[in-house]
Structure formats: structure tokens, C-alpha cells
Amino acid sequence: MPTLVVVGKSDIATRPxxxxxxxxxxxxxxxxxxxxxxxxxxxxxxxxxxxxxxxFGVACLGLKR
Known part of the structure; x- marks a missing residue:
């Protein structure tokens, strides 16, 4: 299943x-x-x-935009 992991570059709570x-x-x-x-x-x-x-959603659906 496609999964997107998003993090802030300067996140100190959940390190990159x-x-x-x-x-x-x-x-x-x-x-x-x-x-x-x-x-x-x-x-x-x-x-x-x-x-x-x-x-990410567009890529998962195979749509062009």
C-alpha cells in the first residue's frame, strides 16, 4: 500500500x-x-x-496533472 511519510526538517520531537x-x-x-x-x-x-x-495522491491514482 502506498504510504507517505511526512516530517519537518527541524522536527525535534520526531527526528527526521x-x-x-x-x-x-x-x-x-x-x-x-x-x-x-x-x-x-x-x-x-x-x-x-x-x-x-x-x-502523492495524484501519483497513487495514476493521474496526470
């Missing part, structure tokens, strides 16, 4: 290296790093987050 490891261990996982961004990347970088999720 931990998310990198998750993305390496989960089949079909993709890592997206929000920069700059901390632990609340969804709120801190909401437009960047939305674009990452949109791009």
Missing part, C-alpha cells in the same frame, strides 16, 4: 532520521521533508504539506 528509517522499512513508502518545518509541519507549512499530499 526516524522518519527516513520508517520510509525505508515500509514497502512503497515515500518520504517528504518539509523545509523549513518543525513538528507541526501541517500547520507551519500548510501549503507545502497540501502540495506534497496532492502530488
Amino acid at each position: 532520521f526516524a522518519n527516513q528509517r520508517i520510509s525505508e522499512q515500509v514497502p512503497q513508502a515515500e518520504l517528504a521533508v518539509l523545509a523549513p518545518g518543525g513538528h507541526m509541519g501541517l500547520m507551519e507549512r500548510n501549503q507545502q504539506f497540501a502540495e506534497v499530499v496532492r502530488t
